[in-house]
Amino acid sequence: xxxxxxxxxxxxxxxxxxxxxxxxxxxxxxxxxxxxxxxxxxxxxxxxxxxxxxxxxxxxxxxxxxxxxxxxxxxxxxxxxxxxxxxxxxxxxxxxxxxxxxxxxxxxxxxxxx
Amino acid sequence: xxxxxxxxxxxxxxxxxxxxxxxxxxxxxxxxxxxxxxxxxxxxxxxxxxxxxxxxxxxxxxxxxxxxxxxxxxxxxxxxxxxxxxxxxxxxxxxxxxxxxxxxxxxxxxx
Numbered sequence: 506x507x508x509x510x511x512x513x514x515x516x517x518x519x520x521x522x523x524x525x526x527x528x529x530x531x532x533x534x535x536x537x538x539x540x541x542x543x544x545x546x547x548x549x550x551x552x553x554x555x556x557x558x559x560x561x562x563x564x565x566x567x568x569x570x571x572x573x574x575x576x577x578x579x580x581x582x583x584x585x586x587x588x589x590x591x592x593x594x595x596x597x598x599x600x601x602x603x604x605x606x607x608x609x610x611x612x613x614x615x616x617x618x619x
Numbered sequence: 620x621x622x623x624x625x626x627x628x629x630x631x632x633x634x635x636x637x638x639x640x641x642x643x644x645x646x647x648x649x650x651x652x653x654x655x656x657x658x659x660x661x662x663x664x665x666x667x668x669x670x671x672x673x674x675x676x677x678x679x680x681x682x683x684x685x686x687x688x689x690x691x692x693x694x695x696x697x698x699x700x701x702x703x704x705x706x707x708x709x710x711x712x713x714x715x716x717x718x719x720x721x722x723x724x725x726x727x728x729x730x
Contacts, residue, residue, distance in 0.1 A: 507662060538718070548663075548709060550718040561716035595662055604651050604713035610662030 508532065509598050509611035517617045523584040526614045530577055530598030536560075537579040538599075538608060539571055543592035554579055555602040583616070591618045623712050625721035633729045638682075638697040640724045642710030645691065650712040650719075652693045654684055657707040657723075666708075669693060680704070700728045 508531035518524055530537050539551040541564075550563035554573035565571075568586075573579040583590060593615050597608035626641040644650060652669035667678025674686045680703075684695045693710060705728045710721040 507664075509662070540718075540720075547722045548720040550720070553716070563717060597662075604715055604718075605668070607665045607668070608663075610664070612660075612662050 507609040507611060509596060509609050511594075511596055511611040511614050513614060514612065515615050515617075517619065518586060519619055520586055520588060522586050522618075523582065524586065524616065526581040526583070526594055526596075526616075528579045528581070528596030528598075528611060530579070530596075531609055534598035534600050534609070535577065536599045536602050536606070536608075537573055537577070538597045539565075539579070539581050540595040540597065541592045542595060542613070543589075546592075548595075551581070553602075560602055586618045588618050591616055623710050623719045623721040625708075625710050625724050627724055628722060629725045629727065631727040631729055632700045634702055635699050638695070638700045638704065638726065640695040640708050640710075640726065642684075642693045642695065642721060643691050644693065644710075644712045646712070646714065650714045652684075652686065653711040653713070654678065654682070654693075654695050655709045655711060655720075656680075657709065659706075663709065666695070700726075702728050702730060704728055 510529045512527045535556045537554045542548045551565040553561040571581045593613045595613045597610045599606040599608045622645045624643045654666040655663040667676045677683045712719045
């Protein structure tokens with residue numbers, strides 16, 4: 506158990522819908538990272554937040570957005586969902602914003618878009 | 620742009636044999652380098668990370684990796700494979716604000 510929690514574990518929805526994925530970092534960690542893992546694209550970095558502020562963006566679509574709240578939990582919002590958005594979404598947390606710090610990964614949320 | 624290449628999407632070794640998983644990065648400036656392991660239905664777990672203090676990096680579970688700047692490589696090795704090593708392995712690079720993962724290598728250990 507990494508100490509990072511993600512809810513829900515599974516999510517099934519239809520195309521065009523909007524969903525919110527939630528991540529609670531390890532106690533004391535200020536950074537949250539979001540990743541998408543799919544069979545065709547592999548593991549892709551989406552976005553990084555540190556202490557409530559966006560620090561870096563990766564391959565995140567405009568239909569996707571994220572935020573980190575004052576209690577440091579984070580939410581990833583996916584809208585106008587398409588079949589291709591079906592994937593495993595991971596969040597990870599680390600102590601600081603340093604890229605050298607170990608990231609602790611949550612168990613992931615499996616999103617299925619029908 | 621930075622990229623990470625893992626040669627071999629599937630590697631099979633016999634139990635007790637040497638494990639060698641290959642990773643090359645593309646950058647004129649060595650990024651931060653990592654190896655992660657992913658067991659079925661779980662998130663990623665850090666195996667080891669590159670520090671400029673030493674080119675040979677030791678990680679958990681008996682794994683180690685050698686950084687070779689001249690070859691832009693960071694291959695992962697383990698002298699003797701164990702059944703519990705069967706998993707997906709990812710090489711990753713961080714250039715400061717962007718993370719790049721390789722496509723992963725699935726390791727099968729044959730008893």
